[in-house]
Amino acid sequence: MTELHLTNVSFSYPDGTKALENLTLSVTSGERVAIVGQNGAGKTTAVKLMNGLLKPTEGSVLVGDWDTKNHTTAQVSRKVGYVFQNPDDQIFHNDVESEVRFGPKNMGFEPERVNELTDWALKLCGISEFAEENPYNLPYSVRKFVTIASVLAMDSDIIILDEPTAGQDKIGLQVLGNLLQVLEEKQKSVITITHDMEFVTDYFTRIIVMANRQLVADENAQKVFYNTEVLEKSMLKPPAVAQMAKLLDFSPGILSKQQLIEAILAQRSL
Numbered sequence: 001m002t003e004l005h006l007t008n009v010s011f012s013y014p015d016g017t018k019a020l021e022n023l024t025l026s027v028t029s030g031e032r033v034a035i036v037g038q039n040g041a042g043k044t045t046a047v048k049l050m051n052g053l054l055k056p057t058e059g060s061v062l063v064g065d066w067d068t069k070n071h072t073t074a075q076v077s078r079k080v081g082y083v084f085q086n087p088d089d090q091i092f093h094n095d096v097e098s099e100v101r102f103g104p105k106n107m108g109f110e111p112e113r114v115n116e117l118t119d120w121a122l123k124l125c126g127i128s129e130f131a132e133e134n135p136y137n138l139p140y141s142v143r144k145f146v147t148i149a150s151v152l153a154m155d156s157d158i159i160i161l162d163e164p165t166a167g168q169d170k171i172g173l174q175v176l177g178n179l180l181q182v183l184e185e186k187q188k189s190v191i192t193i194t195h196d197m198e199f200v201t202d203y204f205t206r207i208i209v210m211a212n213r214q215l216v217a218d219e220n221a222q223k224v225f226y227n228t229e230v231l232e233k234s235m236l237k238p239p240a241v242a243q244m245a246k247l248l249d250f251s252p253g254i255l256s257k258q259q260l261i262e263a264i265l266a267q268r269s270l
């Protein structure tokens with residue numbers, strides 16, 4: 001299993017734009033972490049540094065015992081799979097199965113293992129029925145699962161999902177929820193960038209909040225969504241349930257509908 005350690009990481013793009021300042025965080029095996037924050041906060045830059053697409057200007061990124069500065073992006077991406085925000089930036093085959101099969105095949109797995117991983121990933125993403133289809137004939141939500149499957153099939157220890165809930169309906173969200181559970185059972189770490197706070201409270205216990213190129217909180221959901229200073233700094237909008245609980249002046253920490261209902265019933269019975 002592979003751990004991830006970012007230590008005092010800063011990054012500037014070649015045009016001089018400073019995108020990340022002094023980021024320090026670690027992710028252990030099997031952990032689920034959500035990275036949230038306003039547009040331009042530095043989230044995408046942070047995850048690109050984690051999978052070796054970018055190398056830090058200052059500080060270090062360790063993937064297991066590899067310093068990403070000493071390894072190619074291709075090498076690092078075998079350990080840290082990255083599902084891009086936009087599936088159309090990632091898909092390049094004319095049928096779904098070839099797209100998913102490409103990763104494990106390219107990594108040199110035995111043909112039997114390639115078949116096994118491809119079938120597993122297609123099934124886990126609920127897209128086996130589309131195996132022979134051209135991804136570009138499928139809706140955006142399915143194309144997103146094609147890219148998730150193609151990364152899962154590489155069997156990397158750390159998986160980054162950029163905005164996985166974008167465009168997903170209730171069934172898509174259920175597939176994602178199940179997928180996160182299966183990955184946790186396999187001790188895979190999942191790091192997601194998302195603007196979907198309901199998704200965060202439903203599935204992620206650890207939240208990293210970023211604002212203005214910096215980390216402003218690394219806490220559980222209860223602490224983040226009831227911390228006025230963090231919310232103001234990051235301009236983060238808490239999930240609807242937490243907003244309602246605050247308006248009703250309930251004690252901090254309520255995040256689920258069930259907790260809110262229980263608090264309302266308890267107040268009525270007073």
Ligand SMILES: Nc1ncnc2c1ncn2[C@@H]1O[C@H](COP(=O)(O)OP(=O)(O)OP(=O)(O)O)[C@@H](O)[C@H]1O
Nearest residue numbers: 013015017018019038039040041042043044045046
């Ligand atoms: N290729 C690039 N060249 C120059 N500046 C860039 C580049 N990519 C991103 N930036 C800048 O770096 C900063 C951080 O961007 P980044 O994409 O990491 O933020 P983000 O939190 O992921 O935002 P979003 O939620 O909009 O994707 C922003 O000021 C952005 O404009």
